């Protein structure tokens with residue numbers, strides 16, 4: 001066997017392996033990342049080129065299968081992103097109450113994204129992350145209400161939340177309770193990526209300039 005034929009044989013074995021590895025990498029990173037997607041498209045293109053050319057014909061359906069799975073993953077992620085549940089403030093309060101009643105360690109997160117939707121994580125526990133939109137009322141007031149209720153009215157949490165929003169950077173409010181009966185603790189983090197603060201013209205507190 002000459003060197004050219006040997007290289008071709010190795011290439012034909014390597015190609016489906018790399019195609020499969022690029023698919024796994026694309027599926028198992030969280031969300032859609034451009035890098036793994038480009039690598040997957042590159043290997044799929046190479047498999048199609050070989051399959052239609054001098055390589056084994058089964059590379060063609062294999063490449064289309066990989067591209068189909070990648071497309072399905074993209075659609076699933078997009079549906080999750082655009083699906084926003086509309087809830088009443090009372091309905092969401094019930095979910096927060098369920099977190100308060102639950103046993104064991106509870107860590108949840110509330111944030112108001114710039115368009116006024118609420119991003120909630122683990123409310124109630126075990127439900128992961130999702131976006132909700134309140135049917136009425138101010139979402140920032142809602143977050144302050146939950147913080148006051150759990151961490152304690154008159155405490156520094158609402159003051160600190162308002163002061164940090166007034167700095168022009170959106171905030172993620174983490175609420176944690178280590179065990180039933182233990183006090184709730186809070187932490188405020190600057191929101192990465194989407195730092196703009198939501199303004200609600202209908203709310204005297206959060207309408208214009210904050211604080």
Ligand SMILES: [Zn+2]
Pocket residue numbers: 138139140141142200203204205206
């Ligand atoms: Zn408000």
